[in-house]
Amino acid sequence: MAFLDRRNKDIRNLPGFGTTAGLAVLFLYAPIAFLALYSFNAGWSISQLEGFSLRWYKAVFANEGIQNAALNSLTVAIIASSIATVLATAAAMATVRLRFRGKEVAYGLINFPLMVPEIVTAIATLIFFAAIGFRLGLMTVIVAHIVFCIPFAYLPIRARLASMDAGLEQAARDLFARPFVAFRRITLPILMPGIVSGWLLAFIISLDDFIISAMVAGPGATTLPVHIYSMLRLGITPEVNAVSSLMILASTLLVLISAVLSRKTKT
């Protein structure tokens, strides 16, 4: 029974820890599950189920305000995350592969957007555009999003690059001579999973943003979270639940895709 005794002493299994973990996960999921459940309610209520129906989803898809906002959100997220990913890839190449002075400063500056509270970024960006007399619109939202997307795209790309064998590039460069060809033929394909997951993270972060978009969006440039927020003035409706559920679905799918991609690359 020495084995049992050992197991009992094993610090890996502390009593109550499993329960806490279970409750933590329940705590994380219960509210969003409840919200999703009531999006299928046949009635108007958000506290009494009156049968299953897709009417609120139909209402969401027929709602022009939501459509425009969703289109704006997608436009901003696609443009901002793509530009941020290109910039982040270049920056990661420099900080991981090259030797130069001031690397610490460069690294700090790239991660700076992560250190500033969102509300500060939001009003600073608003003040900046007002000060230079730039009219608020979709453009201002895109620019603001590029800035905070850069570190999110940068981190997975840097991680991937750091775990990659630099000898491969060296060998390629010895053979091809031109660094750009070595980058395109060797580095880029191996780096691709990191780039894709960086892009996905930046994309989700862009879709997630509320306060910065709310501050710098001009008329007609409302993004989906800003639009949902304005719908709340009439209280939480099943329609809010339905559009929210769609957003939950979208981000869950994107995270799963990103996870599958990064798992594939580990093997």
Next chain:
Amino acid sequence: MKAPPDTGLAALLLSPALLIIAVFMVVPIGITTLYSFLEPARFGGVIWEYSPEAYIRLLFERDIFDDTLSFSTDYLRIFLRSLMQAGVATLLCLIIGIPTAWFIATRPDRQKTLWLMLVTVPYWVNLLVRTIAMLLILRDEGPVNETLQLIGLTAGPLPLSYNNFAVGLGLVYSFLPFMILPLYAAIERFDFSLLEAAYDLHANRWKAFVGVVLPILRPGVVAGSLLVFIPGIGAFLAPDILGGGKTMMIGNLIGQQFQGSRNWPFGAALSTVLLSLTLIALFWSARRAAKSGAQVL
């Protein structure tokens, strides 16, 4: 001293990203600090005249008739409330996060991946959506109150929403994954075979846990606490949606200066103070980490 060989290429590769961040983030923050020392224009914006009024307003109330200053704790209280709420949320996240991260990190590999996924997915769900979901749960007619009344524990609905409790819980809900993930990373790095010796020597595993494991957790605790505390102080959505009249936090007060009451210099001053607090907290923990030789983030 010779310049390192790759400086030119590095500058070429780095300058687009760094320029964008510098122009659209560092410069705006500089202008914001500048604006905090100017006079407010009536409908938003500023008048280019030096005035320390925004900072005076943080601590003093100016009499409308004779311009005398009297000490006022109105805004100070909002700052203290923000610090308190963020602090309590951080503590709660630690209490829930340590056992949870420990449990996950000690599972076999396949289960570990599943648990990690379970914790990660809610983190990427839109924060506004999650905050609305929290309000749905906590409302007077929400499932928690309905259940409590159904089983006869309470006669009427408990005041779970539109108060400090709801805001605090909303903050925990918003940022719990931020705590679990770095804690997990710290535990994951730990070599459990080293511990075999430790818990053979200690009388029981709780002693081993507190004596041996907690110090190992430290980098995770520091990183997780920063990741919860910092966005917690500046939170906007949780106090806005889950809070009521007396639960305002700094984030909401700042937002107000650019929407409703329109005092840009005051909003800029509040932002400057908030950012300073944040950066002080970051540098302080970075320096402590450097001293103890641990990696923070």
